[in-house]
Amino acid sequence: MARFRTWVGIAVAGALGVACMSVSGCSSTGGKRAEDARKAAVAQGKAAVNTPRWTFAMITHSGDGDTFWDIVQSGAEQAARKDNINFLYSHDAEAQQQAQLVDAAVDKKVDGIIVSLAKPDALKASVARAEKAGIPVITVNSGSAESKAFGALTHVGQDETIAGEAVGDELNKRGKKRAICVLHEQGNVGHEQRCAGVAKTFHGKVENLYVNGTNMPDVQSAIGAKLQADKSVDAVVTLGAPYADTAVKAKADAGSKAEVDTFDLNAKVAAELKDGTLGFAVDQQPYLQGYQAVDLMWLYKYNRDVLGGGKPVLTGPQIITKDQAGALAAYTDRGTR
Numbered sequence: 658m659a660r661f662r663t664w665v666g667i668a669v670a671g672a673l674g675v676a677c678m679s680v681s682g683c684s685s686t687g688g689k690r691a692e693d694a695r696k697a698a699v700a701q702g703k704a705a706v707n708t709p710r711w712t713f714a715m716i717t718h719s720g721d722g723d724t725f726w727d728i729v730q731s732g733a734e735q736a737a738r739k740d741n742i743n744f745l746y747s748h749d750a751e752a753q754q755q756a757q758l759v760d761a762a763v764d765k766k767v768d769g770i771i772v773s774l775a776k777p778d779a780l781k782a783s784v785a786r787a788e789k790a791g792i793p794v795i796t797v798n799s800g801s802a803e804s805k806a807f808g809a810l811t812h813v814g815q816d817e818t819i820a821g822e823a824v825g826d827e828l829n830k831r832g833k834k835r836a837i838c839v840l841h842e843q844g845n846v847g848h849e850q851r852c853a854g855v856a857k858t859f860h861g862k863v864e865n866l867y868v869n870g871t872n873m874p875d876v877q878s879a880i881g882a883k884l885q886a887d888k889s890v891d892a893v894v895t896l897g898a899p900y901a902d903t904a905v906k907a908k909a910d911a912g913s914k915a916e917v918d919t920f921d922l923n924a925k926v927a928a929e930l931k932d933g934t935l936g937f938a939v940d941q942q943p944y945l946q947g948y949q950a951v952d953l954m955w956l957y958k959y960n961r962d963v964l965g966g967g968k969p970v971l972t973g974p975q976i977i978t979k980d981q982a983g984a985l986a987a988y989t990d991r992g993t994r
Contacts, residue, residue: 713745795810936978
C-alpha cells in the first residue's frame with residue numbers, strides 16, 4: 658500500500674508539472690525556474706539542449722569585411738550556442754573558391770551544410786556532392802529560385818524579385834519618375850532579380866548601373882558621373898548598406914537632388930534614415946537568416962522537421978523609413994539589425 662501511495666504521489670506531481678508548463682498561473686514554480694535557467698545558459702553561451710554536438714558548416718559568398726554577413730554570422734553563432742552545435746563559418750566572394758569550401762566541408766563529414774547561392778551554377782555540383790554523401794543542405798540569403806531544384810531542405814531569406822517589387826511600389830508612392838539601380842557585384846543572380854523586380858512595378862523608368870563593388874572610390878565616381886550626365890534621375894537605389902553612404906557622397910559631388918534608397922540595414926543607414934539623408938531601406942533581417950538557418954538544421958537533425966512546404970522561409974522584405982528608424986537604432990548599434 659505504501660508503495661502504491663508513493664507511485665500515486667509521483668504521478669500527481671508529474672501531472673502538476675505538466676500543467677504548470679502549459680498555463681501561466683504556475684509562473685512562480687519550477688516551470689519558470691527551468692525557463693530562467695535555459696535563458697541564463699543561452700546568455701552565457703551555454704547550450705540550452707542536450708542533443709548531440711553536431712557540426713554544421715555555413716559557407717557564404719561574402720567578401721572580406723562585409724558587415725552584412727557579419728550580422729548573418731552573428732545570428733548563426735547565437736543559434737549554434739543555444740543548440741549545442743559546433744559551428745564552422747567560411748566564405749569567399751569567388752564562386753569557385755566558395756564551391757571548394759563546400760567540398761572541404763563534405764570531406765570533413767559535417768552533419769549539415771548551410772550555403773548561399775549567389776552564383777548557383779558554380780555551386781550546383783558541390784551541393785549535389787554533399788547530398789550524395791548524406792549531408793542535409795539548407796540554402797540561405799541567395800538562390801531561393803534554385804534551392805528546391807538543387808535538393809536543399811529549404812531556403813531562408815527574402816525573395817529578391819518580391820523585394821525589388823516592393824521598392825518599385827515605394828518609389829511610386831514617393832512620386833519618383835526616373836531611377837538608377839546600382840549593381841555592385843556582376844553575376845550575382847539575386848542582384849539582377851532585385852533590379853528586375855524594381856523595373857516590374859515601378860511606373861517610371863529604371864536603368865541598371867554596374868559598378869565595381871570592391872572599389873568604393875570607383876563606385877562613387879560612377880554614380881556621380883551618371884547623376885551629372887542625367888539630371889532627370891530622381892532616385893538612386895543601392896543593393897547593399899555600405900553603398901548607400903557612397904551614393905550619398907556621389908549625389909553631393911554631382912549637385913543632384915535625387916533621393917538615395919537602399920537594400921539592407923546597418924547603424925549608418927538607420928542614422929541616415931532618421932535624419933532624412935536616405936529615403937528608405939529594405940530590411941531582409943540578416944541576423945534572422947543566420948539564426949533561422951542553424952535552428953532549422955538542428956530541428957531537422959533532431960526531429961526531421963522542415964519548414965516552408967517547398968517554398969522559401971521569407972525573412973523580408975520590410976520597408977524601413979524615417980518613422981521606424983529610431984526604434985531600430987538600438988539593434989543596429991549592437992549589430993543584430
